[in-house]
Amino acid sequence: MKKVAFFFSGFIPIIAAIFVQFLATFFMIGIGGLFLFPASPSMRNSGSNLSTLMDLLSNSDFNACIMIIYSITCIVIFGLYYYRYLGGIYLPKASLTFHPMQFVGIVVLVPGTQFFCSYLIAFVSALFPDWLRRYEELIEQAGLTSDISALMLCYSVILAPICEELIFRGVTLRLFRQALPFWLANLFQALLFGLFHMNWIQGIYAFAFGLLLGFVCEKGGSIYYSLLFHVLFNLWGTVISQLFESTEDTILSAVLMLLTTVASLAVGTLLFVLGMKRKEKKRNGI
Numbered sequence: 670m671k672k673v674a675f676f677f678s679g680f681i682p683i684i685a686a687i688f689v690q691f692l693a694t695f696f697m698i699g700i701g702g703l704f705l706f707p708a709s710p711s712m713r714n715s716g717s718n719l720s721t722l723m724d725l726l727s728n729s730d731f732n733a734c735i736m737i738i739y740s741i742t743c744i745v746i747f748g749l750y751y752y753r754y755l756g757g758i759y760l761p762k763a764s765l766t767f768h769p770m771q772f773v774g775i776v777v778l779v780p781g782t783q784f785f786c787s788y789l790i791a792f793v794s795a796l797f798p799d800w801l802r803r804y805e806e807l808i809e810q811a812g813l814t815s816d817i818s819a820l821m822l823c824y825s826v827i828l829a830p831i832c833e834e835l836i837f838r839g840v841t842l843r844l845f846r847q848a849l850p851f852w853l854a855n856l857f858q859a860l861l862f863g864l865f866h867m868n869w870i871q872g873i874y875a876f877a878f879g880l881l882l883g884f885v886c887e888k889g890g891s892i893y894y895s896l897l898f899h900v901l902f903n904l905w906g907t908v909i910s911q912l913f914e915s916t917e918d919t920i921l922s923a924v925l926m927l928l929t930t931v932a933s934l935a936v937g938t939l940l941f942v943l944g945m946k947r948k949e950k951k952r953n954g955i
Contacts, residue, residue, distance in 0.1 A: 733811075
């Protein structure tokens with residue numbers, strides 16, 4: 670009975686996070702309304718107000734403010750719950766928790782993971798072109814383009830990874846782990862992580878990425894591993910990837926990208942696992 674309760678409680682974090690998003694949106698709309706819609710009768714034109722509101726919701730800086738408010742709120746709520754009730758360690762003992770080889774492995778994994786997600790997006794887009802169009806519109810509306818604002822950069826590279834790691838690898842995965850073996854708990858948290866992005870393209874590659882984040886978090890023995898991985902992944906996607914846009918799309922570049930993907934995933938995983946084993950030997954005094 671306890672396991673059943675833990676299993677269903679694993680769905681609560683995503684519901685709570687969506688609720689916080691709605692609250693942050695309504696809060697920002699309310700703030701915007703105070704400045705954009707004066708209380709005089711002459712300004713109570715519903716058509717004009719609706720048009721202004723739609724313009725506001727499509728503004729990238731406005732959306733960035735919503736996401737920053739949402740993420741900070743979730744970091745506080747889920748951070749406190751994770752560290753207070755689920756055994757999360759805020760300041761783990763470095764010598765017993767971390768190993769340099771594991772950090773190197775994560776860094777090596779980043780380009781391969783990014784390229785793999787690009788292949789996944791290309792494959793799904795070829796099957797469902799409308800999904801790609803909606804995804805591109807969402808990215809443009811959010812301001813995650815080449816001229817990304819400082820606010821959105823702060824959210825996507827720093828706040829979003831912290832927030833999402835606490836929600837999914839911190840709270841959700843730990844709740845599911847109380848009821849399920851790791852592989853199944855990891856599958857469920859990755860599925861919810863994909864659904865949380867609320868569009869098919871992003872959801873599919875977020876599911877794949879979520880599986881890897883769950884593995885890194887569990888086998889690394891600390892949420893700080895998956896947090897670092899998530900930060901570097903988002904940094905590559907928002908900043909570093911812009912450097913490759915001018916690269917000519919040739920057969921040679923495609924082959925190099927494929928080789929980089931395979932080598933990055935294989936070597937990165939190997940380094941991470943070797944670091945994990947060496948850390949275990951050190952912990953056991955071997």
